[in-house]
Amino acid sequence: MKHSLVCSAVLAFLLSYVTPLFAQQKKVDKKLQAAIEERLESDRLFTEMQRSKYNKDQWRRSWIGAKLSDLYKKWGAPTRSFPDENGGQIVVYETTSYSTGGTYKPGYSITESLTTQGGVVLQSNTTTVAAEDTRWVRQNIRSTNVYVSKEGIITNVTETYN
């Protein structure tokens, strides 16, 4: 009996000491887990961005050495083309997109009146708030420039954004 009492007391003491430690550990683990998740999220975004750059480069390179006639078959007529100084030409494909943003808040007027019980206006004050328009539209032009030799072979492909 005495032995079990002592054991219980020791256990109670240990628990009172150990429980806050576990709680603290759990708190740290939670913080660490949240930090790792946050990091992996930004790592994933970066990885996707790199992959997209890589794929674009691969696609660009896949056309180098190909015939211009094959490009026309696949992409159709270009937006424009013009000769270069070496007897070849530069063929340009343009795609246009629009991005929009901002908000529109209509204007309004508030009239405050002081009237008698009989409805006679003694004083009137009108406040007008002008409309707030921050809307915008931006035109984005992506130009794919294809450099072609005088023999009709693609020597380079570049992309520019305006």
Place this chain on the structure above:
Amino acid sequence: MKFAHTYIPAFIAILVSTLISKSSFSQGKYFEIRTVASGKAKEFRARTEPDYFGVIRPLNDQPYVILEYKGRTIPQLMQAVLKYIKERKGLWVDALQETDNGDGIFIKYGDFATIGDTVQCKANLVSKTRIALAFGTDGNIKAGQIGIYISPLNDIYSSLYGNAQFRISRDFVVITENGLPFNVYEFVQPKAHKGLAYPESVFDQDGKIVNPVNKRIIEDFYDSYVTDLKNYLDEHLK
């Protein structure tokens, strides 16, 4: 026996911690990693962006690591360096560039190599290394000397995944073959709790060294480019 079990491990622990603390103040043979105050004003920085960033610089604030080959002309030195780049598998020439005044020349070359894995560095680290060699470019480099520095275009990439396999394209874009998450290596842990997830960073957000092992590994990694070039040139030019 009690002595052996209790005090010997304690002694070993003290010895190890002494060695670690010593190594935290040691630096590479040619390069060191340092923190530089961020030039960006606080209001233009992201919430977790630290006040410092890490850079790899030649030791003791020197602009270059200098290799000396007395009596050798710039064309001789350049020829030997270009031969070295050609002979070393994986190295590529980035640029051969004259200085604006035409007095000197730069050779810039690159490499893509593993610095360490998750066991050594707590993350998979690879480097897209850009090294610049200067020949007779300014008063710091005299006749018969080559000035070496790590270009600002240098990039280290890091992944927490041990099985991340890195690959570089012909346009120098780095990806992981298996699509595992990675990012540009942070020498300095980001601010706030996010910093906990960067065990491979050398510095904490206050610029204090928290990973002396990685500092040493990375410095050794960049030192080895100088050592290898020096050994080659010593053999072919001296």
